[in-house]
Amino acid sequence: MSPKTILIVDDSFSLRQTISIALKAAGYDVVEAIDGRDALNKLDGRKYNLIISDVNMPNLDGLSFVREAKQNPSYKFTPVLMLTTESGDTRKQEGKAIGVRAWVHKPFLPPVLLDAVAKLVTP
């Protein structure tokens, strides 16, 4: 069985590395994007079993990226997990409204993130 692929979207290099190490150690394949715009470019037909995105990013923020990604029929049902320092209920409700499935607060503990990923990742 081929490993599941997860798209990580975060403008912080160190955060992408931290997330990537945790996911790869758990057996997932990882594709990285440095912001929402870069992530949209990587929605190029590849299958992603999950998208993990930050909220506050330059060029295109995470919620705008998700909104645009959900317009793409190929990724309409791809589960999205927001991983962010943003803790305001307004942004959470905004995320929920556009189809975000989980909201994980930074700093995250790898086991907690992996548990959430395991619950959301598609077969």
Place this chain on the structure above:
Amino acid sequence: MKSNNRALLILWGTNALLLALLAPRWWQGVIAGALIAGVAWVLGASQARAGGQSAAAIPSSQTDEAPARAADLPVLVQAVVPAWRNNVQLARTQTQEAIDKLTQRFVGIHQRLGGAVSLAEGGKNGDVLQVIQNAARQLGGIADALEQVLTTRDALLRKIEALSQHNGDIRQLGLQVEQIAGRTGVTDLFSDQASWTELAARSAEAGRQIVNKTRAIQQQIQATHLSANQLDADAGRMVDDSRMVIDSVIADFRQSALKLSGTVGQLEEENREVDQEVCDILVNLQFQDRISQILDHVQLDMVKLTGMVESAAPLPPSAAWLADLEKTYTTQEQRQVHAGQQADKSMQSQVDFF
């Protein structure tokens, strides 16, 4: 302004003089003139005030607003700077705490690596090489003993070969006796004395040789028996000694292997601990993302204030400014310190599923 007052004084004097001349009583004219002049003065003064204001309307709107901005700016700064200070203090506190934790983690890793190096050195300098050297020496002793047994066995084989040679000699003597017996059979009573004597002598000689050979064979058999017993004893002793040596070598190897196994187990445990430490460090390093955002919000607010001061735009009330600043916050602790509360230091992962 002085010229206006002088004109009014002249007007009042002329008016009072005329009214005094025209009035039935001169003092009534003076009073009426004074009243008219007073009214004129009051009206003139109010016009002068109104005229003065309308004349300076455009420049005064600027000069009046400038003092207002100058007055608002300290109020705004006094309100905003504490918010900036709180955010910067929050960033400093989080940096310090994260650095302290990182330092502790690195100290822990340093100690664990030091312990692992000591374990590795213990394994390296431990008994392994000594055990191998001892084993080589002890097993070399077994080889020597085996060679000794082989030497004894060779001697025994030589004795057995000698016995085989004696067997040939006896067969030869037996043939001689058989020949004597054959001749005895053809020697009749009429043969001469000499023939009998010769046969008897030859028969006696054969008998002596047989006796001697038999004695030699007996001695050889006894020697061979002794050698065989010696070989048996040597072999038995050597087997016992070898068994002891082998048991000792195996025991040494077992002990060394157990020690190595223990060391490997400890090293694996240390490896797991270091891996966990590194994992925790990666978690602690996430403070950089939060602090970057906190400082970014303060920086943007500074830029905003600088821009408004430079553009001479009206400054908003400090409450509105602070409310706008609060909207930029992303973390719970920013909102807490903005509200003057203690920042929550717990850094627990929280997950909300929708």
